[in-house]
Amino acid sequence: MIKRGVPQASLGIMLASFATSTLNQYSSSLKSWWKYCKDNNFDIFEADSSKVLSFLTLKFEEGASYNSLNTHRSALSIILGTNATVNDCVNRFLKGVYRLAPPTPKYSTTWDTNIVLNYLSTMYPYDNIELVDLSYKTCTLIAIASAQRMQTISLIKLRNISKHEQEIVIKISDLIKTSKPGACQPLIRLPFIHENPSICPALAIETYIEKTRDLRSNLPDDHLFVGVRRPHKKVCSQTLAHWVKKVMQASGIDISVFGAHSTRSASTSAAYRSGVNLEVVRKAAGWSNTSNVFLKYYRRDITSSNNNNDFVNAIFGT
Incomplete structure (x- = not known):
């Protein structure tokens, strides 16, 4: 960037x-570009579109996907x-790459x-439940219930959880993967499912907060989830x-095929199949009102629904 005239103070x-994850992702692309330039005696910081195309063509011939090539291009744009x-x-x-080798979704089902x-x-009532089981549940x-990414869930803080008569509302104040100027932060609404308390997310949160209250006395922050073993520090998205994945495996889901991120596709598909309005599904999962991500991969017939809580109610059978 300095070679392109960026002042040192602005760097x-x-x-x-x-984001840190973006820089980590770009690191691999920049290392490949550095090796390519070294092998061909090019200046890593000085290249026209012809050299960029030669590099991308080489990576495509080596088996790089459309998405990987886009990552390479974004990384090269920096320098x-x-x-x-x-x-x-x-x-x-x-x-052309898109037509020759179109990207496919990670999950076909x-x-x-x-x-x-x-x-x-089966982990109910909560009278004698172990912390590890309650944490997993x-x-x-x-x-x-929220169809949010693990990153978003890891950022839930006690001060941003508010209990109401019919629901628990969770605000996400930290920046997330999709945060950008002018975009709204996620707002997770979890209604109390009185008809089936054994799988009520709001009740589980209440119970978890109460069970972990004494473990938080020496913690410097107020993240919702803490480690199941001493010293019970806040936990990361991984x-x-x-x-x-532990719960999915114990339930009989094949975790060699499905990862934790698949909860987004599973819950949004379940809600959509139950007749929840597409706009509600998009809002619950954090997709924009014009996003076609869901329809592209999980299109189903639809009936009318207008209540935001319909998303949770459809999944949990209320």
Whole structure:
């Protein structure tokens, strides 16, 4: 960036625009670009679209997917600028890749949420439940009921949880993967399912908070989920994903095929099949009102529904 005229004082601010996960993802692309330039005696910081196309063609011939090639292009844009990476030739090349090797969804099918919910219902009542079981259950119920990513669930904080007569509302104040200027932060609404308390996410959250109250006395933050073993520190999204996969495996779901992220497809598909309005499904999962992600991969017949709580009620059979 400095070679492109960025002042030294501005560099740190510009780098802050990238999420840590994005920088980690770009690192592999930039290492490949550095090796390509070294092998061909090119300047890594000076290249036109012809050299970019040669690099992308090589990666395609090595088996890189359409999505991987797009990642390479985005990474190269940081050091080369958009003149070399976003033009008619590069765009046409990627369109050709899309036709020759179109990207496919990770899951061609999804699993039935009832299988997992039936298993979780056996962990009730909560009088003598172990912390590890309650942690796994609460996390999985939130994942299914909210259709949010593990990253979002890991950011839930006690101060942002408010209990109302009919529901628990959770605000997400931290930046997430889809955060951008002008976009609304996630708002998770979990109605109390009085007809079936054994799988009620709101009741599970209440119970979990009460059971972990004494464990939080020395913690510097107020994240909802804490470790199941001492010293009970806050847990990351990878740990929550591990918890959910434990529940899926115990329920009989093939975790060699489905990961924790599949809770999003499973819950949104279940709600949509039950007749929940597409707009409600999009809102619950954090997709924009015009997003076609859901319809592209999980299209089903639909009937009318207008209540936001219909998303949870449809999944949990109320």
